[in-house]
Amino acid sequence: MTQYSVAVLPGDGIGPEVTAEAERVLRAAGQRFDVSFTMSHVPIGAAGVASAGDPLPEETRAAVRRANAVLLGAVGAPGLEHAPRHLKPETGLLALRALLGVYANLRPVTVLAPLVDRSPLKPDRLEGVDVLIVRELTGGLYYGEPRGRDAAGSRAVNTLVYTVPEIERVARVAFDAARRRRRLVTSVDKANVLEVSQLWRETVTAVGCEYPDVRLEHLYVDYAAMRLVSDPAAFDVLLTENMFGDILSDEAAVLVGSLGLLPSASLGAGAGLFEPIHGSAPDIAGKGVANPIGAIASVAMLLRYGLRLPEAADAVDQAIRAVLDAGARTRDIAEPGAPAIGTREMGERIAGVVLKECGMRNAECGIEGRTSIPHSTFRIPHSPEAP
Numbered sequence: 001m002t003q004y005s006v007a008v009l010p011g012d013g014i015g016p017e018v019t020a021e022a023e024r025v026l027r028a029a030g031q032r033f034d035v036s037f038t039m040s041h042v043p044i045g046a047a048g049v050a051s052a053g054d055p056l057p058e059e060t061r062a063a064v065r066r067a068n069a070v071l072l073g074a075v076g077a078p079g080l081e082h083a084p085r086h087l088k089p090e091t092g093l094l095a096l097r098a099l100l101g102v103y104a105n106l107r108p109v110t111v112l113a114p115l116v117d118r119s120p121l122k123p124d125r126l127e128g129v130d131v132l133i134v135r136e137l138t139g140g141l142y143y144g145e146p147r148g149r150d151a152a153g154s155r156a157v158n159t160l161v162y163t164v165p166e167i168e169r170v171a172r173v174a175f176d177a178a179r180r181r182r183r184l185v186t187s188v189d190k191a192n193v194l195e196v197s198q199l200w201r202e203t204v205t206a207v208g209c210e211y212p213d214v215r216l217e218h219l220y221v222d223y224a225a226m227r228l229v230s231d232p233a234a235f236d237v238l239l240t241e242n243m244f245g246d247i248l249s250d251e252a253a254v255l256v257g258s259l260g261l262l263p264s265a266s267l268g269a270g271a272g273l274f275e276p277i278h279g280s281a282p283d284i285a286g287k288g289v290a291n292p293i294g295a296i297a298s299v300a301m302l303l304r305y306g307l308r309l310p311e312a313a314d315a316v317d318q319a320i321r322a323v324l325d326a327g328a329r330t331r332d333i334a335e336p337g338a339p340a341i342g343t344r345e346m347g348e349r350i351a352g353v354v355l356k357e358c359g360m361r362n363a364e365c366g367i368e369g370r371t372s373i374p375h376s377t378f379r380i381p382h383s384p385e386a387p
């Protein structure tokens, strides 16, 4: 039996709730495909601050360095918004991405037929929507120095900086992905105003010359934001920098009907990081109503890109579709007044479908039989296949 080590960082708010269901489905996939996972659970975000006074404690750093893949819930807690930067939950997440060197964040946005009516957009606009957002993740405004506020607190600064190698490597991820899809890369910038965006555009254009079979177009971010809701089917691979990608991918969630549905994979040279795109959702935390599908679809990406187990990944993706086709809905994607199931039941149903094919029962998908594995680093593919 093949064995892998997965570091599980549930985090804050709904993070632990959705991660528990993602783990349930990962174990189910392991049972079905004869793969064993050793899960180490470690804190991040406000949970890290509470347990070790650090949003990315040393214990967590050590666990992710040992892991073949990292599964994350979400970070963020009300009350810590005004904490010093080194104690903010989000600082832990940024430090984790930097530690893993995961510079390419892949966010697939596919409108599923049974959920077309949950989007505020007209159904004809949603036909054929299948966008892969490739967001640069370890540079730009979120990491640039200098940053901070002056002593009086009346002036603040952040720095937007990118280098050619940083742009080239993420652009190659986008072009490689496009080759396995519909061969169109739309690069998004603000080159009419920002020098950094001009460098971005020049560099992406130069990388594009290495891919004559892939069409490249450039859009300003303001127009891209509009087009994403007015003509979303026009996009194939959308390549952009860190902050624009953060904002546009939340906008893209409107297309699919809920932020709770969207997964992501963050890839670099070592172990990948897999997490839903939503935050800790303090407004619904602890109620058992969060949609775990974004976290479960992140498990599919973990299996596909992190561990190179495409059959297991397909089984998870197919199980999500089957459960939605059968009418299961959490509150965020249910029609107003229609019955909804909770986080756990959604996870159980999806795990149940994953196991059904090999005749196992959901209850058999336990955590017994954990074994340890050598602490090797698993290589992440640099040419991700289309999700």
Ligand code: NAD
Residues within 6 Å of the ligand: 014, 018, 073, 074, 075, 076, 077, 078, 090, 093, 258, 259, 260, 261, 275, 276, 277, 278, 279, 280, 281, 282, 283, 284, 289, 290, 291, 292, 294, 332
């Ligand atoms: P959010 O994504 O947590 O929530 C936005 C809205 O979407 C809320 O109404 C929430 O209830 C809903 N929602 C989110 N996930 C859902 C799910 N799985 N099922 C059903 N509904 C869901 O964004 P926010 O409210 O702007 O931020 C809350 C906290 O999360 C902040 O501290 C923020 O910094 C943090 N955050 C963390 C991440 C991350 O960990 N990657 C991402 C975004 C925001």
